Amino acid sequence: MTSAESPECEGHGAAERFTQARAAQSMALLEDYAEMIDDLIVEHGEARVTEIAQRMGVAHPTATKAVARLKREGLAISRPYRGVFLTEAGVALAARVRARHRTVVDLLVAVGVPVETAELDAEGLEHYVSETTLRAFEAWLRANP
């Protein structure tokens, strides 16, 4: 542990970091589903629960629950036995997520990570990259072409 820790007493501020990481985690699944739904709409004009479930590697009721949460958060809309669609906010989220994913993969590849590994790791990593770090990645990629 380096950086800004009080050497005496207990080093804290640690709790904050974990709390923040936990918050990021709760957003991660929502982001994945939003991006997935956006993909499906682009490909097929709509996203069906069954296909969302297949691609996410979960059973269909799990996908249904996730969609319900997306709707609660104002990111998606759907009617019974019909496809799922993203709201404006949902589309914006999906776009942000996709761009961030690209940047993360690009940076990993740029520092020597094999492309397939970069794609694999990015799936987990992307949700924990802050805006500040993302911009640093972009700046570095621009400066190191």
Added chain:
Amino acid sequence: MTSAESPECEGHGAAERFTQARAAQSMALLEDYAEMIDDLIVEHGEARVTEIAQRMGVAHPTATKAVARLKREGLAISRPYRGVFLTEAGVALAARVRARHRTVVDLLVAVGVPVETAELDAEGLEHYVSETTLRAFEAWLRANP
């Protein structure tokens, strides 16, 4: 996985990526607790549940539950009303996690992320960095001092 994957259509195997990311997530908390306990043992000779809880930013019963899980996984041992200690496997895990954390922070800083942000983001990121990526980071850091 009941239903098989259609090898046709476009880019899948996506399900696998998500499944893997989910598995990594289930390991993340265990890793954080193991590292934290190791820190406390180094500092105080033992790790008390209350202090683990404080530093993780959770209530003490939450820490107790996490310790129970660590014990189930063979990573820690403890007796009622006594401190928590790591098994050999737990110590090894903590060491690996700490080394990985440092490498991730170093790489982030090296590409221009502010130190405080790097520490913050690394807390979430580190759990999703594969061995391959970690080694790529180390190689890159050696080549770009």
Added chain:
DNA sequence: GCGAAAATGAAGCCTAGGCTACACTTTTGT
């Protein structure tokens, strides 16, 4: 040495995110 404070454990509740089983629509094929 004893009573109070601090630490720990145990019970019970909540949400998220998995699952299976089953019921009900919609789509589809003859």
Added chain:
DNA sequence: ACAAAAGTGTAGCCTAGGCTTCATTTTCGC
């Protein structure tokens, strides 16, 4: 047109990981 197949929804169960409340044990101060 209608029955079978496919898709979707609902209910109910599980685990993980949060929480509060309360009981118990240890530790500490006097």
